[in-house]
Amino acid sequence: MLGAGAMLRGATVDVSTTGGGFSQNTGAVLVATSLRSTSGIVGDVALPGTANSVAAIGSIAVTSGNFALNDGGSLNVAGALTANNVTLSADTLGVTGSIGAVTLVSLSGSAGGIALSGAAAVTAPSILASGGAGGIVLSGTALLGQTGATIDVTTTGGGITEAATGTVLAGTLLSTSGVTGGVTLAGTANKIGTIGTLAVT
Numbered sequence: 001m002l003g004a005g006a007m008l009r010g011a012t013v014d015v016s017t018t019g020g021g022f023s024q025n026t027g028a029v030l031v032a033t034s035l036r037s038t039s040g041i042v043g044d045v046a047l048p049g050t051a052n053s054v055a056a057i058g059s060i061a062v063t064s065g066n067f068a069l070n071d072g073g074s075l076n077v078a079g080a081l082t083a084n085n086v087t088l089s090a091d092t093l094g095v096t097g098s099i100g101a102v103t104l105v106s107l108s109g110s111a112g113g114i115a116l117s118g119a120a121a122v123t124a125p126s127i128l129a130s131g132g133a134g135g136i137v138l139s140g141t142a143l144l145g146q147t148g149a150t151i152d153v154t155t156t157g158g159g160i161t162e163a164a165t166g167t168v169l170a171g172t173l174l175s176t177s178g179v180t181g182g183v184t185l186a187g188t189a190n191k192i193g194t195i196g197t198l199a200v201t
Contacts, residue, residue: 002028002049017041021065024049034058036079041065045083057081059097074112077120086124092134095120095142109134113158116142116166126150133157135181138166145169147191155179159200162187172196 002008004027013032015022021043024030029051036058044065052071059079060067067083069075075090079097085104092112099105101124107114113134116122120142127149129136135158138144142163145151148171153160159181162168166187174196183200185192 001025002030004028007031012036014038015041017043019043021045021062023047026050030054034078035069036060037062045069057097095122098122100124104128108132113137113155115139116144118142124149127152129153130177131155131158131160136160138162138168138187141165141167143167143169147171148193150174152176153179153198155181157181159183160185162190164188168192174198175200 002024004025007029009031011033013035016037016039019042023046026048028049031053034056035054037060040061042063045062045067047069053073054071056076056078060081062083066085068087071090074092076094077097082100084102086099086101087106089108093109094115096118098121104126105122105124106128108130110132113131115137118140122144123146133156135155146169150172151170153175154177157180160183162185164186167189169191171193173192175198178199180201
């Protein structure tokens with residue numbers, strides 16, 4: 001546990017545990033060019049620090065726990081991140097690696113949006129994606145969802161754009177809070193069973 005006022009800083013922060021997870025107080029600070037886990041983490045990873053600055057997440061496998069990180073700037077998931085549930089919040093959120101969860105993936109890019117690029121893959125039975133003012137973009141061969149998934153998308157600007165080479169897989173695609181901007185899902189391999197409530201303004 002990183003207590004209030006504590007700071008953990010490093011170009012590469014490599015954290016592994018065999019129990020107890022990895023956590024911080026909201027007043028603690030984690031600063032890293034890369035956050036990763038060579039040997040895995042057992043237990044919850046809870047990093048709610050309001051001043052956290054992590055540029056990239058490398059490969060992290062969490063067993064018997066969830067992964068949650070709040071970041072105050074631009075965050076990119078470059079490796080393979082897995083956990084029971086994954087929650088990521090940043091001003092700008094990118095994925096070039098993969099995110100997989102047993103139950104839920106929740107992504108938020110409050111200012112600069114969410115960008116899945118290259119061979120990015122985000123998979124879980126339930127996915128929440130809030131692109132804020134920057135919207136949501138899928139480029140390259142990016143994959144969002146899995147067969148039967150429920151995907152709930154929201155933006156306050158920028159809309160949602162998918163390249164023809166991208167893929168969206170969902171049992172249900174919906175928007176609880178609406179999408180501002182156009183929605184263009186051009187992926188030729190898209191498979192969406194049902195479109196639920198989805199208001200585009």
